[in-house]
Amino acid sequence: MYPTRRNPPFYNPTDRGIAPNVGYQSKVRGIDRYNVIGFISSGTYGRVYKAVSQYSEPGEFAIKKFKPDKEGEQIQYTGISQSAVREMALCSELSHPNIIRLQEIILEDKCIFMVFEYAEHDLLQIIHHHTQPTRHPIPASAIKSIMFQLLNGCQYLHSSWVLHRDLKPANIMVTSSGSVRIGDLGLARLFNKPLLSMFSGDKVVVTIWYRAPELLLGSRHYTPAIDLWAIGCIFAELLSLRPIFKGEEAKMDSKKAVPFQRNQMQKIVEIMGMPTRERWPLLSTMPENAQLSTLSAKPGSSLEKWYYGTVNSGIGGQGGISSLGAEGYKLLSGLLEYDPEKRLTAQQALVHPFFSTGEKVSNNCFEGVKLEYPHRRVSQDDNDIRTGSLPGTKRSGLPDDSRPSKRMKE
């Protein structure tokens, strides 16, 4: 009747727990069951390593090690960050082919290690590859497949009452078999029972280029629609190989007030036109609504022009993506809809004619693609997951094209 209770591998029934003055320490070190191959990237949360199992467990893994706080040289228990708590809790519950799979969580030596399946690629890297040595478009079939899988994962999150809140190319993984996996749930949260308004928790969410207009305008009641705006931006980036709204982030002032992101909003209105009450009835209720008058934009949207200019240019000539056609434009404009209530939901986007016209959508985004994408760069600078604390090493894979910092402090 009850499924067998499987103890996590790191669980050791003989550990003595928090007996006086004895740190929590399992006898069998869980992390020693993995062989670290190299270092992948680092962020505000900590560092990610590539590893294989010491034993028979097949496959490769990405191990995310949360940064322990240090007081002097001594690592201390200082309480686990809220984003780690969220990510651990959510990843333990979620299970879907388009969400990155959690293998296990290891807690030992005052550190948290989240062991994920390894994904060879991510969308940032794939997009970047198509700009080298000259720009050549991502094949239409791949774009369709990526979008479908991305929306499918997002739909699952939303049906589970989870907002991702940080969708961007770097957080969308792709396995070597062409399966798209949404990763990094460090900012994700449940929205089915907010104790406080969603606004009060983290003042700033979503990397600025992918941030929805209602967030830029200071909305306090945001919804799953913010993830769909981000997906719209990612769609545009897959088409043009550049962020569609590449604004500059205004930094918080000394009073820690969240500034109005004028430059980012300006980039949006340049293409989407000025939002109007007709298009977005609740616009006037947005806290920063008055700021819009300080921006300049031609009336009406030029997204259609942008879309056809992009897909017909064939950027670099061969292998055009004009086959994505009018439905591609309709999907894009449905995702980049100003009014969050009118914006397509993940469910609606999945049944959009874009996916049912033309060739069948594959669940392998590399199907029929001749290109070979480079493997994720794994550096040997730091193989020591146990103590590893090289200062300030950045993501080793790609040159940093001045992408804005991931998130502000919570």
Place this chain on the structure above:
Amino acid sequence: MAANYWESTQRRNWQYTREQLADLRKKLEEEEPKLVQMYPLPQLRHMSIYFNQQIARLGKRLGVRQQAIATAQMYIRRFYTKVEVRRTNPYLVIAAAVYLACKMEECPHHIRLLVAEGRTLWPDFFSSDTSKLGECEFFLISKMSSQMIIHQPYRSLTSLQSIFSLTQEESALAWSIINDHYMTDMPLLFAPHIVAVTAILLSIVLRPNTTGLQSASGSAGNMANAAHQALRSVSQAKSGNGGAQSAADAKVVRFQEWLAESDIDIEAVVDCTQEVISFYEVQEQYNEKPCKEQINRFVKARGLDK
């Protein structure tokens, strides 16, 4: 799924039968025969009430909402199915559970505030060293296998109260019954919607609007009567004959019909109702003093407060 109880780790890993629970606890005690012998403790149900009072005190000082308190209570209950209580400092475990639950329920507090409040409430049993609380949190998460999303009956109650057109008093009573069930093993035995349905049933048969709102923890005798009435109505629902005697019972009838048509496990509701009754009986005999003294004794003697 994060928001779906049926696919949750809560249903898969943290719901037990009474026998399973008893076995787990027996094993924990058997691993520590010396400790168990040296430090006898009051019955578990009284200990749970004592813990609950301490959590409530801490929650009140921090201004934590009930939902986060309930999550903390679940954490503590799960934790003590894995760890023998005499090996821990319960005050530290309580503070760590509240600290973690507040993060999970999106109303975080700084670790230093938790430690300061812990020092105020339990000055002789609480270290001012924040890393102790951090360590305990770590241990707590580990023992729960990082499964920290808790499904609570409050949501079922909120969505069901309009179906039964509960009055404000009835809702409040159902709500307080749910609050109280966290002092028992019920959250480890029953699905949250079963608890919610039981609480609603009790609230409508108690009819707080006619008899005046009574604290759910008020009179066990009253509760028992009402509950037995409720049980009868549930078994009527099971056999399909309604049979209301008066218009005042209209709500009960509606409930019976609804329950009979639903897929809800009626046996579980019966069982859960009995649990609630016996809890209120146990609560009448509760005495704080022995709980406090015996807990404080082993914490001090074993130096767990350091």
